[in-house]
Amino acid sequence: ATITQSYQERASLPKTSPVASYLLRLIAAKQTNLCVSADVSTTRELLQLAEEVGDSICMLKTHADIINDFGPRTIEGLKEIAAKKHFLVFEDRKFGDIGSTVQKQFTAGPLQIVRWANIINAHIFPGPAIITALSQAAHDAVKPPLLRSLLILAEMSSAGNLMTGSYTEQCVVEARKNPEFVMGFIAQRTLNEQPGDNFITMTPGVQIGATGDGLGQQYNTPEKVIGEAGTDIIIVGRGVYGAQDKRAKAEEYRVRAWKAYEGRIGA
Ligand code: 5BU
Helix, strand or coil: CHHHCCCHHHCCCCCHHHHHHHHHHHHHHCCCEEEEECCCCHHHHHHHHHHHHHCCCCCEEECCCHHHCHHHHHHHHHHHEEEEEEEEEEEEECCCCCCHHHHHHCCCCCCCCCCCEEEEEEECCCHHHHHHHHHHHHHHHHCCCCEEEEEEEEEEECCCCCHHHHHHHHHHHHHCCCCCCCCEEECCCCCCCCCCCEEEEEEEECCCCCCCCCCCCEEEHHHHHHHHCCCCCCEEHHHHHCCCHHHHHHHHHHHHHHHHHHHHHHH
16 A cells, blocks of 8 residues: 555554654655765764765664774764754665574663664564564663664575565564564565555665666666665665765655656655
8 A cells, every 4th residue: 555655644544653753754845855874984984974965865774883983073063963954864784593692782881872873784584582672772762762663684696595475474563563663674666565654665786777786786766666666765875975976866766766756656
């Protein structure tokens, strides 16, 4: 059903997680369903990229553990630019351990992810306690607690990955049990199959003019994933930060993904 509904309409459907509602409104207001993956190696590059593409994105995705000099300066800088440019921050940490350990990985250590990432993701191969553990840690660490949300890794973009069939189905089952904390999925197609499902699907493995990277990554176009597969947000890394003019490239991806969305909902 969500395939023909607008982001704006979906923001106020029942059982939509608070972060999802906020994000859907932000997407509609800025007219962008683009998330840039900032896979750079220094704080300077990260903040510069955030400034450059900030107006064109709804979300910035990070891998904090690849930033050489990650620290308080990174966190403060990110928060400041995200507030100024109105985007959310998603740390692509891919938690995948027992509940007790992921709570520590989420809140402690040099990264203190819970302090600055609005959105995180997790595998459910350790079992569903990973969801409750992360939810509890967010609740205890952040006030108000509603500003943190989880994406379940239901499918991956890489060739030969094992996240298919009943594994993916089980991700949806677990998400439906936790609609307050689970905002949606990382997947290659929409997984909203039952009436009432309003999960947000974010899709990596998007690049215009490339089919792969020689290391297993597989690319689709914005039109394929948003228009045909019915997903909500494209995640683009090298396609944007690898360009000479990153601002212009982000705009190009934003326009293509937004048109694909408008075409799909019949706007
Ligand atoms: P790229 O440069 O657009 O290929 O980067 C894609 C990013 O998305 C990169 O940070 C990956 O770690 C991330 N990613 C992915 O490519 N595929 C997946 O299935 C998942 C994450 Br989950």
